Structures are given as structure tokens and as C-alpha cells.
Amino acid sequence: MKLSRLVGFAGLFLLVPTLVACGDDSGEDATSETTAVEATTTTEASAFPVTVGDLTLDSEPQRIVSMSATATEMLFAIGAGDKVIAVDNFSNYPAETASLEKVDAYQPNVEAISALEPDLVIISYDPGNLVEQLNALSIPVFAA
Structure with missing residues (x-):
């Protein structure tokens, strides 16, 4: 799934x-x-709008936080790397990720993520009800 x-x-x-x-x-x-x-x-x-599962994006995301190394690599591979503003600590490829803000995917800080003003957050799993917390702040989350 x-x-x-x-x-x-x-x-x-x-x-x-x-x-x-x-x-x-x-x-x-x-x-x-x-x-x-x-x-x-x-x-x-x-x-747009595009619906994937329960997530509907009304416009193309311009500020993406990727909390999954796999998703980070895929975003750069498809040419969306310029829209990625922060990545998890394990996203070390491609080299461009070294200059990006880092976020902790295992013990995420909702306030720190929110301060980045993302219009999309991508996660590989939901630690501590992160999806619910970010959605409460009107931040769309895609759980890969």
C-alpha cells in the first residue's frame, strides 16, 4: 500500500x-x-488541484519539507529539488541537500517545522501523531 x-x-x-x-x-x-x-x-x-489519497493540493507545492531520505532523492530526481527547503538528518543525497535546513524525522519538532512555512511536508511514517499536529496548523502532509 x-x-x-x-x-x-x-x-x-x-x-x-x-x-x-x-x-x-x-x-x-x-x-x-x-x-x-x-x-x-x-x-x-x-x-491542479490534485488529490492523492486523503491529501488534496490546490496548487503546486513551492516549499517542501522532506522527512524521508527516499522521498528527498525522488524529489531531486524528478526535478523538484529547487522546491525542497528542509530535509531529515538522513537525506544526504544528492549533494545539494547538504546546504538545506535539517529536521529530525524520528523526534520531530512541530514548531520548528511550522516555522519553515512549508506548503507540503512528506513523511515516511507518523511519529507522535505528526500528521494530526501539522494538519491542525493547516500544513498538508503526505505520508509515503
Whole structure:
């Protein structure tokens, strides 16, 4: 069951970069470039809201806290690494994670996570009812 949810999450983040990649980059003239950008923006916006299990995202997450090393690697692999603002202590790949804020996935500090102002938190398990606590603060959580 967890694998299917993780695959659903990966699919969610694969969809947006795929749609962006469909834009016209032939560079024929300024008018066609503007049209391609407008079309891409419209396509991206129409990809949301997205529902995965009990979680509904109204817009593409811009500030992600990943509390799972596997999820962190997947986010960077699908091109969403620039949206990751904090990772757990075991997320050490790719190298870009070294400069990110660290959070403890085993004894999470809800206040510290909330202070990062994430619009999505990804966890691999729920220690101490973390999902409930973050949801009470209106922070969406995806449990992979």
C-alpha cells in the first residue's frame, strides 16, 4: 500500500515537469515564444488541484519539507529539488541537500517545522501523531 502511495506522489511531481517540457522551444519569433509560455502556464495551472489519497493540493507545492531520505532523492530526481527547503538528518543525497535546513524525522519538532512555512511536508511514517499536529496548523502532509 505504501509503495502505491509513493508511486502516486512521484506521478504527481512527474506530471508538472512533463507538461512544462511540452512547450515549444523552437525560438522562431517572439510571438510564438510568448504563446508557448502562455500555453505552458495555462497547462501547469490546470494540473491542479490534485488529490492523492486523503491529501488534496490546490496548487503546486513551492516549499517542501522532506522527512524521508527516499522521498528527498525522488524529489531531486524528478526535478523538484529547487522546491525542497528542509530535509531529515538522513537525506544526504544528492549533494545539494547538504546546504538545506535539517529536521529530525524520528523526534520531530512541530514548531520548528511550522516555522519553515512549508506548503507540503512528506513523511515516511507518523511519529507522535505528526500528521494530526501539522494538519491542525493547516500544513498538508503526505505520508509515503
